[in-house]
Amino acid sequence: MPQTVVITGASAGIGRATARLYARRGANVLLIARGRAGLEAAAKEVESLGGHPLIQVADTADAAQLEAAAQAAEQTFGPIDVWINCAFTSVFAPFDEIAAAEYDRVTQVSYLGFVNGTRTALKRMLPRDAGTIVQVGSALGERSIPLQSAYCGAKHAINGFTSSLRTELLHRGSNVHVTIAQMPAVNTPQFSWVRSRLPQHPQPVPPIYQPEVAARGVVHAADHPRRKQYYIGATTVATIWANRLAPALLDRYLARTGFDSQQTDLWPPTGASNLFEPVDRTKDSDHGAHGVFDEQAHSSSLEAALSRHPAAAAAGLALGIAALATAWLHRHTRVS
Incomplete structure (x- = not known):
């Protein structure tokens, strides 16, 4: 019997690449995002690869919308086996240049969206005493960097909230599992549609990995959820350990290099940001899984492969x- 998998943020980036992997397994895949064009394109890919897609336009910041999406999945496919929280948004700017409403929005999507998704999943998994929740985290959830205070704060919050939930599930003796896949810098479309006040085009801090590397880590975490968390990519491991061993030194290093390393020589994006509205609302506005850094991005990770085996x-x-x-x-x- 095919798995039923729910993926938030499924229209692009890591979520889109993860949906393709589950499609190759013949899974039932509920694709959730705000942008219809991206969702429809993702659904066509899932179907062409052998999966069974269902799309739901929903904002993860709205708990009621996620609840309605989960109900649609159950009515179409039956019980949900895996729930993957991946949707996020961000603002690239110094903290004092981020408006209160912008900070609220990043927190609502990138943190509370994970809380809402987890609550919706648990409502269905706990009575059955079965199911897995995967939080798509980040190395920035343990080591913050400049210019991304809202995003880093949200990722730190996900770690804390998930650790608390995990201990509650252990106390119950529950067979529902929750784990985190901590990501490195990934070549996703977000860097071209994120709200940015930087003088140049934002970029992930190199080295950069393709979203397929991240997606393989997410699927492995879902298949083997007993570990507390998985580190995807050698840079994730290095960042986390450097922060544990020499945090003050890393502070000074990032203060010196963190501004330039998050910008390219390109002009800043000229289109609308996706902070409050999706950028793939109209036909032919699908952005796919990859961003604009294909030439620099690595399509494999030795560390990630070893962690899976x-x-x-x-x-x-x-x-x-x-x-x-x-x-x-x-x-x-x-x-x-």
Whole structure:
């Protein structure tokens, strides 16, 4: 029987790439976003790849809209097996240049949207004592950077809220699982439609990964949800550990480099931002999964692959240690 999967933010970026992976499994996929053009294009992809799509235009900041979308999924497909919270929005600007209404909006979507999605999923999963929730997080949820205070705050909040929920589920002895997939810099369309007050075009802090790398991490987390969180990409691991080991040093480094590293030599985007309204409302305005950084983005991650296959990684490490030991013994035996 095919899985039934709900993906918020499914019209573009990581959500769109994740929907394609589930489609290849023949899954039932509920695609949620605000922009109809992106959703319709995503649904065509899901169907062409062997999946069964259903689209729902909804704003994750509105709990009632998510509840209606979940009801539609159940009526069409039956019980929901996996719920993936991925929708977000942001503002690139120094904190004192972000208006109160803008900050509220980022928090409503990028944090409370995850809370709303999780509540809607749990309403259905807890009575059945089955199901998995995946939060699409970020390395910026543990290590903040300049110019993205609203987004970083939301991602930090997701970590705290999810940890609290996890302990509650453990207390109940529940078979419902929740996990977080912490993302690196990803080449998504958001950098061309985000609200920005930077003098140049915003970019993810290099190195940049393609959304397919992120999507593979999300699906793996959903398949193996017992771990608290997954780190996708070596830069995510490096960022988190650098922050734990030398946070003050990292503060000074980011103060010196964090402004320039988030901007390209391109002119800033001239189109409308998606903060309050979707940019893919009209026909032929689909943006797909990829952003404008294809030439710089990596299509694979050794760290992410190893995290999906820990036994193979451990075996490889053991073989490597054995080879080094053999070489050392051989060398010193000859010398003696």
